[in-house]
Amino acid sequence: MSRAAGLGSWFVPTGRTRRRDWWLRYVLVLVVIGAVAVLVDARWFPDSYPRLERGDGFDVLWPFPDSGGPVTAIGALVLLVPNVAAMTTRLHDRDHSAWWLLWNLLPGIGWLVLVVTVGLLGSQPRANRYGPPPPRGGRRGGH
Template sequence: MSWSQLLFSFDGRIGRAPYWYFVLAVTVVFAVLFAFAGVSLFSGVGLDGVPDPAPSAGVAGVLLPLACIALLWPSLAIAAKRWHDVDKSAWWILIGLVPLVGGLVALVFNGFIAGTPGANRFGNPPPASVVP
């Protein structure tokens, strides 16, 4: 599976390892952006003791929404393929919208439950290591 198929196609199946690699990569990206936003927003203190936004605060305010938009489609594609691996429709992505338990259900199914052994209605199982 190529990078473009992995990140932009909703067809096929992936195992738990590529899912966790993607989650780790997204976590690192957002941790860096939030760290940059935190440092840039509160880097100076005014005479009255109130933090003054640094000139780069606007950059962080633009980068965070852009990162969210840029990672939306790949996140949905990865999640859809992971749901396919446990023989569920990609519509199960919407379970994350259920308050309190939806995210936990998605985490358990996508992150911890092994995929269907053998072929299922979404195709053949992914190879043991499918990270391009």
């Protein structure tokens, strides 16, 4: 089994990942896990979501109703390293360093810069400092 096919690639922030693979192998899985965690929290820890009960709704800069409960917090901690590794390999595919993750520290617009760069812009067709382009349907390790 290759590294690209196994969970080992979730924890290694080297190499490059194509946009399509990033959406299907990382984002989709993270969204499903996050949704399940929120549902479990809402069912077994309803006090974790007081804004929903008050009817405060959503905020433009932070569209999520609340931080969540204990299951969501544990899930976020467990998925932190795979998320950073996936974002890093996707940034590498665009020939950007992992330092670009610091955009997350800029409220309101930082996440938008990363979503556009990582999720919407295509791969570089040629080799870059992080290695050759990944094969279709996979991920190529770098140095």
